[in-house]
Amino acid sequence: MKKLLIIAAAILISAGTADAKWWIFGKSGGEVGLKYLYVNKVSADETGPKIKVFKETLGADGLIKITGKASVGKSSVGSVRISLDDKGTWTDVKFAENGTFEHAFKPEQGKTYIMLVEVTDTAGKTNKPEETRKELSLSDENIQAKVKETLDIMFTAYSREDLTRFLANVGENFAGDKAILERAVKRDFDALSAINLRYTLNNVAAGAQGRIFVSVTYNRMVLVNKTGTTSTDSGATEFVFDMNEGQLALYSMKQPLMFGLSDPEVGTGVVLGGGEGLVLDDSGDLSTGLVVTKSYTNPDQSFGYNIETETFEDCDATAPNCGGHLLFMPGIPYIAADDVPTSAFIGPIPGKTVSTATQADAQAAAVNQQTTLTAGSTYGLKYGADYYAVEVTSLSGSGGGPYSITIKTKAF
Amino acid sequence: MKFSATITAMICLALSAQVYAQDAAPAPAGASEFHATNEFSVVSNELNGPGKSASSLTKGLNYLEVLNLYGSGVKGAWTYNYTAGGKATDDLRNDSKKLSLTNIQGRATDNVHTVTVGDVFESFSQYALATSLKGASYRFLKEGTKLPEVTGVFGWAYPRWDSVWKDPVTRTVNRQAAGLRVKENFNGDLWAGLSAVSAKDTGRITATDALYDAKNYTLDFSYLPMPGLTAAGEYSLSDSELSPAAGTAKTSSKGSAARLELVGDADPSRVSVEYENVEPDFFSALGSASPDRRKVKARWRYKYTKRVTFTSGLLWYRNNLDGDKTAGTTYNWKPELSAAIKKPFSGRPYSFADLSYKFDRKYGGGSSGADHYLNANYRDRFGGLDSDTNLGYTLYRTKTAVRDAKEVNFNTSLNSRHQVRSVVLKPSVNLGTWYSKDELSDETDKLYEYSLGLGFEAPDTNLTGDLRCGANMLRKSAAGTDDSDKFFAALNTYWRPKLLAKLNDSTVFLRAGFNDYSFSTTNRNFREKSVTIGLNTSF
Structure with missing residues (x-):
């Protein structure tokens, strides 16, 4: 904050003292x-x-x-x-x-x-x-008709992969940053084809500063170029628009994302109960992978989990020989990439859930053999050549056990 | 399809609203107004082929009814307006609820005090409050005085009204919100606002739902030190408590977010400089922010001549502001440069060219990539033919073997307009191709696409429409992946019959679509046929 104030003060002071011709660009x-x-x-x-x-x-x-x-x-x-x-x-x-x-x-x-x-x-x-x-x-249009017209233009432009027309409806002050959204949408267009989007309006509210809040229910199908497979999803999401020259310009959007699936951070906020949505990873593939949720109670403090077979195993303190991909020792507390093969690594992915974590996140995080186990954390796991995201959604127990755990996993 | 009592009731309500509107029309200007819009449509979808489960359409006959009512009036010193809307459908892909209240809002003001109930969207500032609430707000604003503008809001941040009455299908975590904002306009050049917002989550739907109890205190301002220069900024503190899941310990965190933007805008330049710093522990339940980001952005648009405009920009941002990220810090550099040239060829009055280069550099935190985006666009008119051609080249390069690829895309469209008596015809052709060479897997993907379109307008009969058909063909070299073809045809027509003129503004519409998806693996093939007919009425 101190740096910010110094920069602001320096700029404003110099603005006030500098030759006005320079600062006001001709005025x-x-x-x-x-x-x-x-x-x-x-x-x-x-x-x-x-x-x-x-x-x-x-x-x-x-x-x-x-x-x-x-x-x-x-x-x-x-x-x-x-x-x-x-x-x-x-x-x-x-x-x-x-x-x-x-x-x-x-x-x-x-x-x-x-x-x-x-x-x-x-x-x-x-x-x-x-x-x-x-x-x-x-305007003789009502705001809801205008919202519908704008969303129709944006959904059509996105479906037809027309970046220029799409960006014409995004405001310069887009909260997730317009430059980041532009590149994310460009990556979407390189990764997807045969995009089919539909929506119905749930809610439109005009508010202060000429801003318009919009909630929609959506339904979409995409073809992923990298794999040649199709994927569908549906859910609810929210947008905020600014008024500009009688047109609406996108100011912010939340997850699940409709646009810019290649960079989840263009969404500033998450819709309560909105659904998981689609996310494209850095390789251009969908990283939605099926999210598997599993719960388990172990009599003691040492147990493992096999992501492929979706099964827990009581390791009875024979940790190194416990099968599967993950080893949990909540009494310490740590979570480890199981040590066979020795190329297995793990690490935390701060600020992400299993749904929003990308393969790049997992790749960046998976650098340790073990790390601290805490409820609510998401971890990236490298096992052989494969990457996974693991979210520990709940963990209870103490001392030598028993321990109850619920995890979500996703394979990339 | 069963027309339920609810849909019948909505149509009756729409018709009665129309009668009311006609009755209300002769009222003195300013006394009261009432308007309504209603759209009813029926869609028939037919799905065929072994892979039809991949379709996103719902098979069979379904309806969608959307009604919105608007009114306003004056009562003594108070003016008021109200809106209400509902939606009914039997297609659960349109909405998970068959009948839902979409919006309801009432607002009254005496030009000093303003009260709003229902859908309340008091947009305080980016970090403080930038979402709609179901609740109420009060604003005090006495213009022409030194008194500050005061806004109070209370409600719930539900995404839809069904969630308010805990409908089992759309029930969500209960996020109760309250906020207060005081804004003072000091002298016309400077205003500043102070906001306090709280959000408290209760009522888990599943054991793994995260619940927040968060407070944000925010200062935002705008200052005009001289003509053409604007400084605007915001500083927000958050104090939040997170319960990640049922039975887990709560964690507390405090963080801050700050942004400052300077905009100089007067011909021939528009220059903006932006700085943002959002700490990892900053949390805004009701605002918009990307935590753990320090960002600097500069952009300069310069009208070099009346025909040539240059735009340059630089965006830099990084994460891991607290240094706690095990994998390290990820840095991003995104410079860009573009030139827009009107009449690049002096003999071609409608010619326009746009050239751009963008660069993405990302490194640290286990990743390293350098992507280049080049794009050239040219528009012109040849006789009666408008053309728009785009050529793009993208180079994806990573040092971590995630994506190394060269991609080329080319699109061109030709449009023209012809008048035959009173009918206007607008034929169009679009051609496109996309080529991708994945250097990691040494595989190639090619996409070819074309479409033909014919728009038409017949003002004498109030008929407009658009017919379009075309195909996309994806060819993949990788073993085990499918080539695919999509053929599509779509017709959209809108007719405003004179017979319905009494309903003021009514449009009958017909939309028909056909999609044929073919894959190398033939048991994935499927076809979609869709016909929608509907009536949109405003009165």
Whole structure:
């Protein structure tokens, strides 16, 4: 945090003291103009020439609010005027001493308002109103129809593997990072074909900052190029969209993922009860592998597990000779890759579950013969040439036993 | 198919809503409004072939009914609006519930106090609260005064309404949430918000469900030091307790997350610099964050001339911020450079070229890879023919023998528009190929695809539609893997009959699809035939 504050302070101080020409990229601090302009709390800098507003994002009073701040250098603001009919008529707007102003009007459906803002300083110098020109309109679509239209475009673009069209609906401020999502989707397209996605809306809620929350139930089928096999899954997931120029732009999405299956970290959050979803590993194959859940109670503190036969075994303290892939000694407590063959290794995969862990995670983690055993942890296991993820979901018992354990395993 | 009482009730409700809407229409402007949309569709799916179990369609005849109601009005000094929606289906692939309430919300305000109940989406900030709740919220905002904006919210973070009443099919862990936000706009240039959010999980569905009890305290701000420059940031502290599974000990953790973004935006440049640091132990149950990540990102878009725009970017991030990861730290470098050129050939007014190069370097933590992505796109118009051609080359390289491959993809599409009397026809052709050489296994995959399309618009009859057919062919050299062919045909038509004009805005739609999947292993082959007919009505 300290570093962050130092960086922020340094940048802001230098911004304030440096020659303004450099920082404002061509704008002069001494010119008459607008320091900022917002239409319904959305920065005009962030929108294109057309701004479409949805009823659901208006306040309950149904007004479009234009707020801004006049900038006149060392002079004083003389007047602020707004035109909503392409300079046909001008309305004087009250402004504060520091140049801030607000103007509100009730838009009519089907009508387009050509907005321009004129700022004049006390010396009579004005800004260039054309630079503030925006076309405002109130959409006759409801937000749910818009959400459906946007999801249709995104699902179709993803199904047709059209990266450009897909990314056109992803916001620059995408929480999982747009650059990471772009590469993940590109990898998806290289790994999958014959993508077939369907969804129905569960819930749409418009909220503060013009954001839209969307919950869907989905159903999909994909063909994995690497193996030539098909895979289907279904579940529920959630998206958040931003409004931008009357279009919705993806702001965040949760796991299970619909897009960017090659990098689970593009999902920021997990849907409660959403399902496992599909995940592509670094090799371009699906790493959904069947997740096997097994529970077992052992009379003492030494037991093993064979992932292939899905069976536990009481090792009776003869640990080295216990069959299978894993050896558990919760009294110590440790979990070990069983020592035959000696190329078996294990290690923790922090922050992942057996569902979200990838082969690369397992490969990176599996570097030790043994490691500490704790409930809730996920481990990567290398056994011969094979990789596995193992999640210890519960563990109870003490001393010399008995111990009860529940694990989930997945083979890559 | 059985039309249950529930679906009948929904249709009756939709029709009665329409009558109400017509009655309400002559009311004075601003008094009250009522609108509804209703979509009812029936789909018939037929599956054939020995591999039909691989299909994601549900065989047989099924229906889907979606109804949404919207209203608003004025009562004294208060204005209010409300929405409600429901969905009914007998296809469990559409929804695990046959009948469900999709959304319900009521909102009232006197321009100072705003109360919302039902679906409440108070988006505080990225780390604090960025999800919808089923509950209620209250906001105080007196514009034109120095008083801060205060928002309080309480509810449950259920993904759907069925979960609220503990429906056995859609029941989830109960995540109860509460939050308070105070936001002050200091002088128009600077605003800052303080948020406190808590989330507490109860009610395991299975013994292995993880339950959190988490609190987040967050400061976010935006500052405009000068025209064209915006600084925005957020700092959040989390204090969470995790119960990984039934009968296991709880673990406590504290962490922080911070991000700062500077954006300079004025022609000819837009420059953004972003820094983010999310500690491994940071947890946000209701916000959006990628724990254990330190990230720096810079992006510069520069309009070199009116015709040429350059975009360059650099993204760097790493994990293992606390050094506890046994395997070590993974670093990522992702630089990129692209140029978008309008009219690269001065004699071709509609020509447009886009060239890009992206590089991914990932190393440490047991992995090491360097991937290169090159892409060239060219669009132009030749006579009445619009073309869009894309050529991409990707090189995947790992030092850990996970993926070493060269991939080339090529796509081109040709579209045109023809008017025959009042009918507009839009034929199109798409051709594509993808080639992948896996250097680890010394195997090759090739994919060929084509499609032909014909869009049509007949404004006189209010008919629009699109017919498309084509095929994908995957050819694999690896022994034991299947080649596959997919042939598809799809028809979508939308008709707005004048007879239904009284219903204001109604569309009858017909969608028909045929997919034929063939594999080398013939017992995987299957075919899907799907026909959907429906009516969408808004009033």
